[in-house]
Amino acid sequence: MIDTVRLNLFAGRGGNGCVSFLHEKFNPKGGPNGGDGGHGGDIVIQSDDSLNTLLHLKFNSTIYGTNGHHGKGKEQRGSNAKETIITAPLGTVIWKINSDGVKTFVADLDQDKRVLVAKGGLGGWGNKRFVSSTNQEPLLAQTGEKGEETILFLELKLLADVGLLAKPNAGKSTFISRCTKAKPKIADYQFTTLEPVLGVVEYGEGSFVMMEVPGLIEGANEGVGLGFQFLRHAERARFYVHLIDGLSENHLDDWKMINNEIKQFDESMSLKPQIVAVTKMDVTEVNEYKEMIFEVLEEEIKLHNNQILNDDVGREIVNKIHFISSVSGEGLNELIGDCNRLLDIIPKDLEHHEFDESYFPPVENIPLITEQEDGVFVVNSRRLERLTLMSDMEDHRVAIQIWSEMMKLGIAKHLEESGIQPGDVIKIGDAEMEWI
Ligand SMILES: Nc1nc2c(ncn2[C@@H]2O[C@H](COP(=O)(O)OP(=O)(O)OP(=O)(O)O)[C@@H](O)[C@H]2O)c(=O)[nH]1
Ligand SMILES: [Mg+2]
Structure with missing residues (x-):
């Protein structure tokens, strides 16, 4: 999955102004009439909800804006260039890479948005503009201004309300295919799912987006397994459903391991609430140990949650442990219902990126x-x-x-x-x- 890309952008140059004089049969020494050049084309990024990767930009990463047209005689102004539109999926975060290599936040396409990322150059003035009381025959015109050159870094962070976290093979895909229309591949081996999967859960009048992130194993934050490359997508979930494989040999260790991995990846992720659900309850051996699994997990989960949530209703939801089966359907309604209740409590995660006002430098600096x-x-x-x-x-x-x-x-x-x-x-x- 292509979810990061570096773009080199060159906005369009302005058209040149023109040096020209009116030549008429009966007015051979007419005044200056050179028109201005048109403005160079801007480059903008527009969100597009039909896209879900940045693949279309990977091999097309140098983008030139259109140049403005030159001015002509008879006061004809060159036409302005059309803007160049780059599309990017919802959830794309745009950074500018400064000359010192430091990234500056530019915008977050967290909703339908268009963002000007490279400004086209101004058109040059034609000689008509240089007429003054002392200069009736101006021979000067300006070139069009160069368009802005920018290097951007685009990072896609898929937007989901609820992220599914689990070890490989825990039953994430089976669960998401049961609750949504998504149809990820399901198989009895690890790393069946290699890319994030999004699905829409319809609930009551409303709906929310759930996402399966490829399974995490110990050392994921250091690159083991599929590593952390997809965790960025889970970063923006409002909370997580943490699935624990019912067939696991040690449910508590599994739970701790995942929490440790996400904490290593990004502290703020480990501070988001989780609803825990143990899977595969239709399997007899799992069902038999239900009580025991509950007892092993209960204390630790409560301890963890109390540090994260101080809302009473929220705590009540996350301190439950769900026992589900995506095969028989056991516990699914209740789990989805709790997700819905928790979404009401937890506001959308607003990442506090500040728009950098200095992003567009002033056009003309002091000589x-x-x-x-x-x-x-x-x-x-x-x-x-x-x-x-x-x-x-x-x-x-x-x-x-x-x-x-x-x-x-x-x-x-x-x-x-x-x-x-x-x-x-x-x-x-x-x-x-x-x-x-
Ligand atoms: N009996 C039973 N088997 C299940 C259940 N959920 C998943 N499985 C089985 O567990 C195996 C793994 O399921 P997946 O849904 O592919 O698991 P996953 O977590 O998406 O796995 P990865 O994508 O590889 O990380 C498959 O053989 C499923 O049929 C369940 O509720 N009951
Ligand atoms: Mg899967």
């Missing part, structure tokens, strides 16, 4: 000037760079206009403050000009 070497000043301004990229800097008329944009942006003042002298070189991206 930064560094003196690279004696007499060479590097100007770090995306706005200015987007102008020089489109301009023929050899053309002195263009250079003059760039100059006045530099004044407007306050860069000239900064350069003076940085001690620039006539004859010194200013570097803006790949372009260079001389300070006069």
